[in-house]
Amino acid sequence: MEKFKRLRQQLRQLLDNNAAIKVPGAHDPLSAMLVESSGFPVVYVGSYGVSSAKGLPDVGLLTLDEMVAAAAAVANAVNIPVLADAENGFFQPANIWRMVRAYEQAGIAGIHIDDHVSGKHSALPPKMLTQAQLINNLQAALDARTDPNFLIIGRTDIAWATKDPEQAVQRMIAMHEAGADLVFPTGLSPRQFSAVRARLKGKVVRVHTESATDDQESNAGIAITIYYSLCLYAAARGVKEALSELLDGSFHQSSETNNFTGEELEHLLDYRGYEFRGRRFADA
Helix, strand or coil, X not given: CHHHHHHHHHXXXXXXXXXXXXXXXXXXXXXXXXXXXXXXCCEEECHHHHHHHCCCCCCCCCCHHHHHHHHXXXXXXXXXXXXXXXXXXXXXXXXXXXXXHHHHHCCCCEEEECCEEECCCCCCCCEECCHHHHHHHHXXXXXXXXXXXXXXXXXXXXXXXXXXHHHHHHHHHHHHHHCCCEEEECCCCHHHHHHHHCCCCCEEEEECCCCCCHHHHHHCCEEEEEECCHHHHHHHHHHHHHHHHHHHCCHHHHHHHHCCCHHHHHHHCCHHHHHHHHHHCCCC
């Protein structure tokens, strides 16, 4: 669709401006619409949010079809570029073309592919792809894309798994050399990242951490900062507080001032557009 091609070009232009882009994570279309209406230029759909919305831990349980369906629902609900999580590619390199085509056809502006096999978000021993396997997956994804503006981001969790920043540096350099549009390390503290950033020649994605300020992120040369759990945690906290108020009898005193109103929600969901079309196409 022309809309999605335009949004991919739009994201490329944002990156060319060299200004750090804050990207909140959305766990469903409604949270994505709130991201857009708040003025953010890009939204993110990650496995942590999608798994949580399904009542599941983010430990690699989701299938390609589930992740693509969640990302597609968001892409169809907003008019800003969508970045999505493609886990470790879901398949062997020879089959990664199917994953890339699926995300492209879903209207996604870009994906990240990582080197995590198992042990994610848990205390179980982490299992990681070798660097060669990661690069093979990345090259397969780059070869599969049909729209050159579709971003392919190489992600490595090796610093988290091994506590060795040097392994992350080597993988990031290799991913840049393989043609990744951006690289995405996790498990590096702001201090560790600042120490290695000068060795990286390309653009970098980072997950926001509580120990890093906006200025630190910007000064470190971050192209995209992902706030993957912001909407999810805010929604869970809001619902929990409202339910607690309902249970203790105080809900009626604060609901109108502290909670989203029906009028605000219906405006966001464009009830007026439905009414306009109903009148326009009503039976004579």
